[in-house]
Amino acid sequence: MTKQALLFLLSVSLTTLALSYFTAFVYTKTIKMNQKLAYIVRVLGFLFPFLFIFANALSRSSNLEFVKYIYSLMSIGAGLAFYFLVGAILISLAYLVFKIIRKPLPSFIPIGAFVISCFISVFAFVQARDLKVISYVVEKENIPASLEDKKIILVSDTHYGLVNHKKAANRLVNKIIEKNPDVVFLAGDFFDGPDVSTEEIENSWKKLSEKVPVFFIPGNHEEYGNYEKFLDSAEKSGFIVLEDGLGSYEDVSVVGIVYRSKDEIDEALPVIKNFENKLTDFSILLNHAPIFYEEAEEIGFDLMFSGHTHRGQFWPLRYITRAIYGKYHYGLNDFEDLSVITTSGVGTSGPPIRLLNTPEMVEISFSTKNKSN
Secondary structure, eight states, rough: OOOOHHHHHHHHHHHHHHHHHHHHHHHHHSSOHHHHHHHHHHHHHHHHHHHHHHHHHHHOOOOOOHHHHHHHHHHHHHHHHHHHHHHHHHHHHHHHHHHHTOOOTTTTTHHHHHHHEEEHHHHHHHHTTTTEEEEEEEEETTTOGTTTTOOOEEEEOOOOTTTOOHHHHHHHHHHHHHHOOSSSESSSBBBOOOOOOHHHHHHHHHHTTTTEEEOOOOOHHTTTTHHHHHHHHHTTTOEOSSSSSSEEETEEEEEEEEEGGGGGHHHHHHHHHHHTOOOSSEEEEEEESSOOOHHHHHHTTTEEEEEGGGSSSSSSHHHHHHHHGGGGGGGEEETTTEEEEEOSSSSSSSSSBBSSSSOOOEEEEEEEEEOOO
16 A cells, blocks of 8 residues: 555544544533443444444455445444434534524434434435436437437446345346346446455346347446456456447447546546547447546547446535536536536445435437538
């Protein structure tokens, strides 16, 4: 591990520890409880970050069954902790207001914040399993005739691992088959990172790949685990795996590049430029993160499929992803002659929750735009 990565991990750990203890401290100070219970809550607030880090480390070094339950429990705890933290911040602000006006903080405020935080967390857990279908129509002047009556399904960020596994795979595959697509694109983070058994997932997705072509690119979470095993699993699932590679569907070029961050543009640019004179009249770029769209448009790509952002996954984090990726953090958006579709994804990373942001698969159809006079 580099010194920079170590310092980053240390700063994140200390920040998480401070926020966790702050949350426990606020609730024990503002909600009436006996001294023993308050002590237990504060100890748990102090220990939780360490337990969460331990569970994540254990999930990447052991495939024992009980590790799955520890990791899942800590992930659920992280979701609860986030909204308890939001409640603690609101309680603290209310406390300051009542301090200024020299009145005691009404007991219903911290109790209400606790109850609402619990309700929101439960709702977010439920919403994370409410899979929706989002539809877009791509209109361009150069849509090839072979695409005009075709239906594409775009899926990203399934994050199969210790939390989402066989049942999640079966549910999604069956949903896709119901939509009867002509081709399917998987825009990365198919796996979540921990070294899990992949056979059941492969068996589920074979039901789809035996019917229609399925194009796949790896995302950053494939790199967090056994990368070679994950890509081998993708091939066993019947996917067309594109690692900085060129494929085709009908008379459309399909290029897939492996995940690179914004900071790795010097590495990504030569890879993208390598396809400049190899594209057909209509071309699609599979790029896990919604970046490098300027370079893709310049080279001549017509359509780019991305995921990665999760649209923030749970409120209010969508404002962060929008700040990072601009309007391309979600939805169908154009950059000059390039159309970019970014999906919020299917699965979850970290806490298995989504709030005001349901999981989705994207259905795409095409329409030829009349040329302007």
